[in-house]
Structures are given as C-alpha cells and as structure tokens.
Amino acid sequence: MGTCIxxxxxxxxxxxxxxxxxxxxxxxxxxxxxxxxxxxxxxLKVKPDAKHGKGVHSEVNFQEDDLILKDEMLVGAQHSSNKxxxxxxxxxxxxxxxxxxxxxxxxxxxxxxxxxxxGSGSSDGIGCNTSSEKTRIPQDTIQSLxxxxxxxxxxxxxxLPLVVPCLGGCKEAYYCSKSCAEADWxxxxxxxxxxxxxxxxxxxxxxxxxxxxxxxxxIFILAAKVISFTILRYRKLKAAHVQREGKHDSSNxxxxxxxxxxxxxxxxxxxxxxxxxxxxxxxxEDVDSSExxxxxxxxxxxxxESLQLLKEAIYDKECAPLFSLDIYGHIIGMFELNxxxxxxxxxxxxxxLYIDDLPVSQKKEVENLTKPFLDALGDDYSISCQGTAxxxxxxxxxxxxxxxxxxFKREEDKDGQATIVALRPIFKGEExxxxxxxEDLPYDERQELLADxxxxxxxxxxxxxxx
Ligand SMILES: C[S@@+](CC[C@H](N)C(=O)[O-])C[C@H]1O[C@@H](n2cnc3c(N)ncnc32)[C@H](O)[C@@H]1O
Numbered sequence: 001m002g003t004c005i006x007x008x009x010x011x012x013x014x015x016x017x018x019x020x021x022x023x024x025x026x027x028x029x030x031x032x033x034x035x036x037x038x039x040x041x042x043x044l045k046v047k048p049d050a051k052h053g054k055g056v057h058s059e060v061n062f063q064e065d066d067l068i069l070k071d072e073m074l075v076g077a078q079h080s081s082n083k084x085x086x087x088x089x090x091x092x093x094x095x096x097x098x099x100x101x102x103x104x105x106x107x108x109x110x111x112x113x114x115x116x117x118x119g120s121g122s123s124d125g126i127g128c129n130t131s132s133e134k135t136r137i138p139q140d141t142i143q144s145l146x147x148x149x150x151x152x153x154x155x156x157x158x159x160l161p162l163v164v165p166c167l168g169g170c171k172e173a174y175y176c177s178k179s180c181a182e183a184d185w186x187x188x189x190x191x192x193x194x195x196x197x198x199x200x201x202x203x204x205x206x207x208x209x210x211x212x213x214x215x216x217x218x219i220f221i222l223a224a225k226v227i228s229f230t231i232l233r234y235r236k237l238k239a240a241h242v243q244r245e246g247k248h249d250s251s252n253x254x255x256x257x258x259x260x261x262x263x264x265x266x267x268x269x270x271x272x273x274x275x276x277x278x279x280x281x282x283x284x285e286d287v288d289s290s291e292x293x294x295x296x297x298x299x300x301x302x303x304x305e306s307l308q309l310l311k312e313a314i315y316d317k318e319c320a321p322l323f324s325l326d327i328y329g330h331i332i333g334m335f336e337l338n339x340x341x342x343x344x345x346x347x348x349x350x351x352x353l354y355i356d357d358l359p360v361s362q363k364k365e366v367e368n369l370t371k372p373f374l375d376a377l378g379d380d381y382s383i384s385c386q387g388t389a390x391x392x393x394x395x396x397x398x399x400x401x402x403x404x405x406x407x408f409k410r411e412e413d414k415d416g417q418a419t420i421v422a423l424r425p426i427f428k429g430e431e432x433x434x435x436x437x438x439e440d441l442p443y444d445e446r447q448e449l450l451a452d453x454x455x456x457x458x459x460x461x462x463x464x465x466x467x
Pocket of ligand 1: 051398
C-alpha cells in the first residue's frame, strides 16, 4: 500500500518544483488582466490578498439578479455515465442533433441494456411512466427517430445544431460546429483521440487509460485533458520559437530552451489554486477517520496507476515533468478545490413541457404521438448534461456562508459556460463571494464541509454563530 515511487518525480525534481511554484503577484495580475479583457467583464478584478489568496472584487455596482460573469472553461468533461442520456458537443457541451435524435439515441442505448447509473432527472408530474413500467418502442421506430425519418410534432420549435464528427475519425467525440471541433482538436483532442487521425503514440494504451478512468474515477479524464492541453500548447510555442530562432539541438536542453516553453504552456494551469489530491480529498462517509491515512494512500496508488496508463498513451519526453505523480496529484487536487458542476438543461425536457402546455384542443392529438416516447423514456426523460469543469476566473471566487453571488443557469444559457449572478446588490470595491457548500446547513456542518477546502470560515455569519 502506498508504495508507488514515481521515477519522474525524482529525475525532474527541480522542474516539478518550478511547475508547482505559485505564480508571483505581477504574473497573476498580468494573466488575469488579459483574461478579464477577453471575457468582457470590466466589472471584475482578480486581486490577491494576504488572508485568502486570490479573490474576485467588484469594480462596479451590481443589482440583484445581474449577470456578473460568464466564464469559459479551461477544461471540462461530461460524466461518462451521463453520455448515455445526453448527446452534447464535446467542446462546449451544447445539446446537438435534434429532439428526435436525443430521444432515439437514448431509447436505442436503453434497448441495448446500457443505462446510466447516476441519473438525477426528475419527473415533475407531466405524466410519464416510472422506469419499472416503461413502454417499449419498436426498433424500426427508434431507427426512424435517429435517422430523421420520423419527425415529432412541434420539434421544429426546439432546433439543435447539426452534428459535426471528430476530425480524427473517432466515434467518441461529436460537436455542434466546425469551430468547436477544431478548437477541441487543437487544444486537447488530437492527442486523446482514438481515431485514425490521432497523434497519440498508442491509441490502444489510450483505450486502456479511458477504461481504467471509467471504472475508477472519471476525474482522470479531465486530468489527461490538462496534460494534453499543456503538451499541445508547448508544441505550438516550440514551433514558433524554432521558426524565430532557428533549429536547436534539443538533446538535453531542459533549462535553456525547452523548460521555459513548458512553463509558459503550463501558465493557465499554474494560476489555479492547488493541493495534492490525496491530501485534500474529502473522506467518504463510509470510511472511518481511523482509516484516513490508508484511504489517502489508496488514492495516491490509484492516481499512480492511472498516470502510468496515460504515460503509455501520450508521453512526450520534452514534456516529461508533466508525467510526475506530484503534478498529476496537484492537477486533480486543483479540480477538487475549484471545480464547478457542469450542467446544461435538457431540450427534451423543454419539449415535453411544451407539449404538456399545449391548449387542450391540440394536446390530445399531439400526445397520442408523443406519449409513447415519454413513457418509454420513463423518469429519465429530463436528465440534464452533467459533468465537471475548471473555470479560470470563477475559480478565483472565495467562499462565504452569506454569499453575494451564485452560479445559476438561466433559460438562455445553452452551453457549459459558468454563469454567475448577483444574489443581492454588490457595491463597487466589494469582494464577490459564492458558497462552496449548502449554506443552509448549521454552523458545525458547514465548518466540517469547508475543512475539505482547507479552511474555517470566518465570514460575519460564522463569527456570529460561533458565539
Ligand atoms: C476556489 S479557490 C478560491 C481562490 C483562492 N483564494 C486562490 O487563491 O486561488 C478555493 C480556496 O481558496 C481559499 N478560500 C476560499 N474561501 C475562503 C475563506 N472564506 N476563508 C479562507 N480561505 C478561503 C481556500 O484555500 C480554498 O481551498
């Protein structure tokens, strides 16, 4: 137990330490100024302070319900189990295809016996059958839904983007547009694709890595995206460098040429607040506190196992320090401390609610056509796209048990971006805070949950309640 020794940690000790050194104040300021301008959020400023590290401060007055920030993810992934329920763009997580394709694909997978394990869809009383008494739809009808031969009434009111396949020819990633397909390919997917166009040295090893992640913890897939992103960015920076400076002998140039480029490629990841995964992971309820040390060792072993599989799949010797266990642990720990749930509401739910709201005169006839599908989907007809993502600006927001902002998806938010809205008026100069936990819990339970983030909350409410 806990015997894993990562040779890369020892061999590249100095480089790993440099990659994990928190950025300096000027580096933070420079990076976030560029990001704030890109997000068009002139109302916000990331500022470091002595108490809580970085925080987000308001530069203007916001009213209650105002949109404060729409943040694009640095990296995000749909939960593996959710892929059965929701067919979404692998880059922006928008639903794709058509209402018919969404329904047909799900019924098809249901018929194959593939089912989601953590569906959290809810039946809100629009009259579908429960899962135990699902209606069965004939195979040819399901096929007609999937190949657009069958159109459901009023589905034209819920148009979805056409499906764009992966540039590398895998049957895993699909997109809402060519630009999303290209952006994903350039940023992450060219190295993680299992299709014929992949630049992974071994797609067989990739398959093993993904299988292990699906069977253990799909957070490893997100960590692989961060490593892939950094390698691909490093290669671009190197190509530009070579073009500028001429070709170098890259036999052993970690310090002079290669490593500064790797540090630059890693910059956006270096800005995220981090601790090692096995040091900060919350103890599951079924693990006794006396088994804490052993549990943390097991987590470390698991991460090492996953990293070895990833290394076989995408190793690049010029980026060797990225394959250290310490780096892998810190990347996953960064997700643990910063990530936001990725949620995109299902257009299939909107569709059936629309049918349910039709005037009585029309509804009966339409429902004769749509009800069998609703019954076949059962309780799960409304499952949203679910995953997890790291957002560079949102992740700088500190916690308060009386937050002035929250992550909230509005009706118009159809993709995976983070949407932060004001819960009450926020004044110029105030810090923007969100709650990391259910703030309705009693004081002790809140502090217990926040201990997993490594701090005790001293917000005005906590100070008052601890007395
Ligand atoms: C999502 S990050 C927030 C940004 C972070 N302050 C930074 O420097 O990047 C979460 C971490 O910030 C710190 N933090 C957030 N809210 C805090 C609070 N109310 N009191 C103390 N530390 C806090 C904790 O270390 C926590 O694990």
